[in-house]
Amino acid sequence: MSQSRSHTTTVHEDVPVSLRLSRPAIDAQRLNDTLQLSCQWGATPDGGMDRLALNDDDARVRRWYIGECEKVGCQVTVDAMGNIFAVRPGKQQGPPIAMGSHLDTQPTGGRYDGILGCLAALEVLRACHEAGYETIHPLVAIVWTNEEGARFIPSMLGSAVWAGMKPVEFGHSRTDDAGVSVREELERHNFLGVTASSHEQIPLKAHFELHIEQGPILDTAAHPVAVVTGVQAFRWFEIKVKGRGSHAGTTPMHLRHNPLTAFCRMALSAEELAVRFGGLATIGRVGSLATQSTNCILDDVVFHLDIRHHDDDQLNRLEAAVRESFAKIVEETLGVRLASWEPLTASQAVQFDPLAVDCVRHACKAYPKEEIISGAGHDSVNTSKRCPTAMIFIRCKDGVSHHPSEYSTPEDIAVGGRVLLDAVCRYDSTV
Ligand SMILES: [Zn+2]
CATH class of the missing domain: 3.40.630.10 (Zn peptidases)
Structure with missing residues (x-):
């Protein structure tokens, strides 16, 4: 009182x-x-x-x-x-x-x-x-x-x-x-x-x-x-994974520079890391700047990542872990790189x-x-x-x-x- x-x-x-x-x-x-x-x-x-x-x-x-x-x-x-x-x-x-x-x-x-x-x-x-x-x-x-x-x-x-x-x-x-x-x-x-x-x-x-x-x-x-x-705190990013578009019929599997392969691993990795850190990770928008076609390997994949946590420090750790993981994934994927990683918005x-x-x-x-x-x-x-x-x-x-x-x-x-x-x-x- x-x-x-x-x-x-x-x-x-x-x-x-x-x-x-x-x-x-x-x-x-x-x-x-x-x-x-x-x-x-x-x-x-x-x-x-x-x-x-x-x-x-x-x-x-x-x-x-x-x-x-x-x-x-x-x-x-x-x-x-x-x-x-x-x-x-x-x-x-x-x-x-x-x-x-x-x-x-x-x-x-x-x-x-x-x-x-x-x-x-x-x-x-x-x-x-x-x-x-x-x-x-x-x-x-x-x-x-x-x-x-x-x-x-x-x-x-x-x-x-x-x-x-x-x-x-x-x-x-x-x-x-x-x-x-x-x-x-x-x-x-x-x-x-x-x-x-x-x-x-x-x-x-x-x-x-x-x-x-x-x-x-x-x-x-x-x-x-x-x-x-x-x-919760949240951060949004626009991320671009760059590979090299090529013919689906003529490019052997082991010689492809496929950004989609890397992206798929990234999507899984972001979810696993979110669970590990007690936060949330969502990829709600996925696209490609290049023209898409059934018989073409994509040239690039652009996507939006939304990560959230109730604790700012933990969100920092989650973001660092995601960055490290994505870097490792592109390193392990032939001819693919992270072309850009733009912050879109953030809230503490x-x-x-x-x-x-x-x-x-x-x-x-x-x-x-x-x-x-x-x-x-x-x-x-x-x-x-x-x-x-x-x-x-x-x-x-x-x-x-x-x-x-x-x-x-x-x-x-x-x-x-x-x-x-x-x-x-x-x-x-x-x-
Ligand atoms: Zn309302």
């Missing part, structure tokens, strides 16, 4: 959330109904979602969301990136405790990725409002702009600008395939806020994000919820805030749970640079997301909402 509070005390303050008589409670039916209602904007006939950042449907759901937050007494600020901050006052002034996620989707997205986090935040605000519950610190529900990066590259753009990792000019100047910029769309929809998009202008006490897992760990374990302790490992994570852990106590390091990026990666951050995952069917079949049960959604409420209230009464 806090040593530093100097405000007027009430009987509730040092009582665990679970013992408070007037504690707010998640209305599971309302949460699920409102989530589905919010999917009327951008719904696709196959049950999925197509609500690209800042398109007309995204603007509609954002306006609706603001209205719902205002109904429960929130003050709404939209910043210069169109990030929405709906603040519910606490007993004290000061930076609010945030519950943030995103409302934009992939073009063939589902109804839960991001949407769940925003709608659960709204349900927490509604529950607090109904119970007349006063938090010590203000609460804020945040809708981050363009998390998916499906329309404007890169992903997690709104939170990146807020965190000071990208300048606002960069954010505004991103364009979609039709050449329309983020700034133009913000202006067109009246979402170009006058408040600077900045963690200094809009500081947060902490950031909690409820999200679907987007992977199979919870579904496999048959557990509804997970404490997310951090996010994130360890979420121990106290915020602990609040989530306590909030999950009643449920069978997992502890997970997120394999995917989220807005919480950016907020973690500027304020204590933690995440909650709930189970999604077969671990599928970014697809119309993405699904979480109403029961698991209710668990997620309860854990979010409890974690935020715990944090509120602890800091």
Whole structure:
């Protein structure tokens, strides 16, 4: 419990959330109904979602969301990136405790990725409002702009600008395939806020994000919820293996300079090394710059390698081992060499805030749970640079997301909402 509070005390303050008589409670039916209602904007006939950042449907759901937050007494600020901050006052002034996620989707997205986090935040605000519950610190529900990066590259753009990792000019100047910029769309929809998009202008006490897992760990374990302790580091490379193209019928096997032979060994080796180091290695794109033909040995093979680990040092070791292995493979393959090895992108490992994570852990106590390091990026990666951050995952069917079949049960959604409420209230009464 806090040593530093100097405000007027009430009987509730040092009582665990679970013992408070007037504690707010998640209305599971309302949460699920409102989530589905919010999917009327951008719904696709196959049950999925197509609500690209800042398109007309995204603007509609954002306006609706603001209205719902205002109904429960929130003050709404939209910043210069169109990030929405709906603040519910606490007993004290000061930076609010945030519950943030995103409302934009992939073009063939589902109804839960991001949407769940925003709608659960709204349900927490509604529950607090109904119970007349006063938090010590203000609460804020945040809708981050363009998390998916499906329309404007890169992903997690709104939170990146807020965190000071990208300048606002960069954010505004991103364009979609039709050449329309983020700034133009913000202006067109009246979402170009006058408040600077900045963690200094809009500081947060902490950031909690409820999200679907987007992977199979919870579904496999048959557990509804997970404490997310951090996010993996990853690096992407484009690698070119050069050999010599020649005739398939006239070149004896032992005289071939075949880059594909080397590549096949590399693919196996990368996977073996990933397992050995406790990380991940994926070759998701493979091609050849040369023209391909059935009766030709390839001239070269170009591929993208994605390696990940929850520990930066271990990722360094994995990368070094992969480099050593690939060098050895080309050495052992006649006439083949590594022509290039270009880094494409990299992200360091994130360890979420121990106290915020602990609040989530306590909030999950009643449920069978997992502890997970997120394999995917989220807005919480950016907020973690500027304020204590933690995440909650709930189970999604077969671990599928970014697809119309993405699904979480109403029961698991209710668990997620309860854990979010409890974690935020715990944090509120602890800091
Ligand atoms: Zn998401």
